[in-house]
Amino acid sequence: MTGSLLQIDNLSVPLPKGADRPFAVQDLSLTLNRSEILCIVGETGSGKSLTALAAMGLLPKNLPRATGRIAFEGTDLLQIPEAERMHLSGRRLAMVFQEPIASLNPVYRVGDQVAEVIGLHSDLSAAQIRQRVLDLFTEVRLPDPQALMRAYPHQLSGGQCQRVMIATALAMDPALLIADEPTTALDVTTQAQILQLMLDLRRQHGTGILFITHDFGVVAEIADRVAVMRHGQLVEIGPAAQILRDPQADYTRQLIAAVPRLDPRPPGRSFGAAVLAATGLTKTYHTRTLFGASRRVEALSKVDISLRRGETLGLVGESGSGKSTLAQCVIRLVQPDKGDVVIDGGTFTGLRGRALREARRRVQIVFQDPYTALDPRQPIGRAVAEGPLIHGLPRAEAWARALDLIAAVGLDPASAKRFPHEFSGGQRQRVCIARALAVRPDLLIADESVSALDVSVQLQVLELLAEMQQQFQFGMLFITHDLRVASRICDRIAVMRRGRIVEEQATQTLFADPKDPYTRDLLAAVPGRDWRDGPRHKEPADG
Amino acid sequence: MTRFWLIKFARTVLTLWFVVTFAFVVLRTSGDPVVALLGADAMPDEIEHFRELWGLDQPLFVQYLSYIGQMATGQFGVSLRDSRPVMDIILERLPATVQLGLAAFALAALVGIPAGILAALRRGGWLDRAIMALAVFGFALPNFFLGILLILLFSLTWQILPSSGSGTFRHLIMPAVTLATFTAGTLARFTRSAMLEVLERPYMRAAAAKGVPAWKRVLLHALPNAAIPIVTVIGLNLGQLVAGAIVVETVFAWPGIGRLLVIAVSQRDLAVVQGLVLVIAVTMVLANLMVDLLYGVLDPRIREAAR
Numbered sequence: 001m002t003g004s005l006l007q008i009d010n011l012s013v014p015l016p017k018g019a020d021r022p023f024a025v026q027d028l029s030l031t032l033n034r035s036e037i038l039c040i041v042g043e044t045g046s047g048k049s050l051t052a053l054a055a056m057g058l059l060p061k062n063l064p065r066a067t068g069r070i071a072f073e074g075t076d077l078l079q080i081p082e083a084e085r086m087h088l089s090g091r092r093l094a095m096v097f098q099e100p101i102a103s104l105n106p107v108y109r110v111g112d113q114v115a116e117v118i119g120l121h122s123d124l125s126a127a128q129i130r131q132r133v134l135d136l137f138t139e140v141r142l143p144d145p146q147a148l149m150r151a152y153p154h155q156l157s158g159g160q161c162q163r164v165m166i167a168t169a170l171a172m173d174p175a176l177l178i179a180d181e182p183t184t185a186l187d188v189t190t191q192a193q194i195l196q197l198m199l200d201l202r203r204q205h206g207t208g209i210l211f212i213t214h215d216f217g218v219v220a221e222i223a224d225r226v227a228v229m230r231h232g233q234l235v236e237i238g239p240a241a242q243i244l245r246d247p248q249a250d251y252t253r254q255l256i257a258a259v260p261r262l263d264p265r266p267p268g269r270s271f272g273a274a275v276l277a278a279t280g281l282t283k284t285y286h287t288r289t290l291f292g293a294s295r296r297v298e299a300l301s302k303v304d305i306s307l308r309r310g311e312t313l314g315l316v317g318e319s320g321s322g323k324s325t326l327a328q329c330v331i332r333l334v335q336p337d338k339g340d341v342v343i344d345g346g347t348f349t350g351l352r353g354r355a356l357r358e359a360r361r362r363v364q365i366v367f368q369d370p371y372t373a374l375d376p377r378q379p380i381g382r383a384v385a386e387g388p389l390i391h392g393l394p395r396a397e398a399w400a401r402a403l404d405l406i407a408a409v410g411l412d413p414a415s416a417k418r419f420p421h422e423f424s425g426g427q428r429q430r431v432c433i434a435r436a437l438a439v440r441p442d443l444l445i446a447d448e449s450v451s452a453l454d455v456s457v458q459l460q461v462l463e464l465l466a467e468m469q470q471q472f473q474f475g476m477l478f479i480t481h482d483l484r485v486a487s488r489i490c491d492r493i494a495v496m497r498r499g500r501i502v503e504e505q506a507t508q509t510l511f512a513d514p515k516d517p518y519t520r521d522l523l524a525a526v527p528g529r530d531w532r533d534g535p536r537h538k539e540p541a542d543g
Numbered sequence: 544m545t546r547f548w549l550i551k552f553a554r555t556v557l558t559l560w561f562v563v564t565f566a567f568v569v570l571r572t573s574g575d576p577v578v579a580l581l582g583a584d585a586m587p588d589e590i591e592h593f594r595e596l597w598g599l600d601q602p603l604f605v606q607y608l609s610y611i612g613q614m615a616t617g618q619f620g621v622s623l624r625d626s627r628p629v630m631d632i633i634l635e636r637l638p639a640t641v642q643l644g645l646a647a648f649a650l651a652a653l654v655g656i657p658a659g660i661l662a663a664l665r666r667g668g669w670l671d672r673a674i675m676a677l678a679v680f681g682f683a684l685p686n687f688f689l690g691i692l693l694i695l696l697f698s699l700t701w702q703i704l705p706s707s708g709s710g711t712f713r714h715l716i717m718p719a720v721t722l723a724t725f726t727a728g729t730l731a732r733f734t735r736s737a738m739l740e741v742l743e744r745p746y747m748r749a750a751a752a753k754g755v756p757a758w759k760r761v762l763l764h765a766l767p768n769a770a771i772p773i774v775t776v777i778g779l780n781l782g783q784l785v786a787g788a789i790v791v792e793t794v795f796a797w798p799g800i801g802r803l804l805v806i807a808v809s810q811r812d813l814a815v816v817q818g819l820v821l822v823i824a825v826t827m828v829l830a831n832l833m834v835d836l837l838y839g840v841l842d843p844r845i846r847e848a849a850r
Contacts, residue, residue: 056751056752057751058748058751058752082757083756085754086751086754086755086756086757087754088754089751089752089753089754090752090753090754090755091754094752094753095749095752097745097748097749097752099745102744102745102746103745103746103748103749104746104749105746105749105750105764105767105768106746106768106842106843106844107767107768107841107842107843116753116755117753117754120753120754120755121754152843152844154843154844155847165749168749168753
């Protein structure tokens, strides 16, 4: 059979009255062929996820009815009754979600959750189903499938949960797989494996894949064709090679230009006095393994770091590598078991009470999620002025400083009386940066501070951080899982794994000549790294 | 595992000791039991004799020690009023209360939980509003009032149900309904909010994407996850059920321990009151222990933490 597998004609998803625009998705038309991977790319609010949900019949119930046509194997998915939909879902079309751990039911064993879909859509016996689940777990390369089948979701890592979700989606060998940001919550090396898994599936089963993502790096790795969406509308659609190398629409060009690349910051900047010296930091946690045995986790093991004024040190690692624990030990949110932290020549580790409060002023932190990091009932001007006030600045001076900083981070000082919800995510992160800088810290910790932002916003916030550092000459500890981001802003990078620093180098040296095998793995896993350097080696799209 | 249960056990003993001591202190310091028992115009030597007989002439501390000693060895004394062993009196009344309590509890669960689920599924609709209005009505209505209202309607006006006593199923209906109303209303509200939270979870969307039919999604995927807060409320409400039983048994002349308690307190029959307090405390502690156990059954994460 030839022709398109999924054909979307004039799909519109209206928003309720009072929303900032009338349509979440407006007049969208696109097709997906068999054995094809079509990536839908867009930023927050582009409508890409709602398009996927519309196809699965999972649109939020508070939205008005979607209009248009989504044809799949001769049926219009927008028109079929619930019973027919349940007969198709999980069997002919399946979906993988962004939050793998939350997408599994916490009270059932993962093996049973995969078995459920087979039980629903086939007449296999219990033993046959068990065998099929075992085969699926093996196919998605879960370690020790026999034991993992009996595990509960909370006992697995994010990557393992996503493999379980993919196994669930593949159980009935569907013709169409919809994947909504399936690797966004995962580490880069895990992401690389999951993307490879998707390519293998397409080759072996001829599955058509609708892949929703915000990451052009991921697009470069797997897409046959690309659709770019913005504000609910299709901006541009075409073969991956053409969109990636020769985009026609201005918006696509902007998006691609904003994609963080491996672009190491050149060495040779000059730095001031030492601002941070941490020596021998050690922190051990006690947890339990999957089967109940007690286990010690060395979150940090004899870690040394140092930083000078005006310098940026990147801490790069995957989840569980200890990079956040390190930052928390530096700021004394977590008490290290051993080791010393010296900030500006003064010991930080033994301080208490007033002295600790005063010392904390010198260290400020900008968190990952700008949506939860600001008090929703506090106008942003007050949020920025609060720190200086606490540390004894007169009211008028504190307010003047807050207004200066709000202007410095690129917001209108007149908006100081507005509340956080009136700002976008990127603007809120600017407020957070202004708030951190208001107490004139000597050390700024940026903990995944740009990870939750759209790429275009991400770039702006990175530039802002560099500019502020130029102006105020603070030392910056920049924590990220994204090597591309780290490369642009860091003078030195420390790669962390299992509580240790495996390699620390000047940024350019690290990328040009990585010494540690793990650093090389991390670099190799960066999605889309070959995209600008030459032709891609990708398998053809014929099943 | 053992450490977890040792802590639980130690807590249970501590709770019971606390309750028993509290009952002792309150009863001994709130008036002279002998005077209450024999009447204000009893002869002084009669009162003296009675005191000696029951050891009430001893210092309070000595009385407390011997009382704790008896409790710990399972001797609950004899009634001051008719000299029968306290446990005999309580045990002969207990089945009636258990019957009433279980009936009311089953009724509350069978009405409250499905009503809460329905309200959550029809959130914002007329059914939701109607169920919630009834639920508020249910737990705002004092049960002595509801009891009297039911008697007025079903016994006096329509004469289809007996107004008091026990024995047949027809006797059970009105007391059970009265007692269940409060719990049913509370359960409906908590079930609704627990379900609403669970229905929004990503795994519910994932279940729909697997093709699980709607009723199975609700019963097999949402309900087990909503069960933890529901079970918590059930545990807390057992106390309400016991408190309610005291009122309801009095209104309907139901021969259970609730009514026994009222009589024993008004007659200052110390041994009986203390025995009843202990029985009720043990019931509550056991109920809460069962709730803790149920948490483990319901949620693998709690099961693991308890290990």
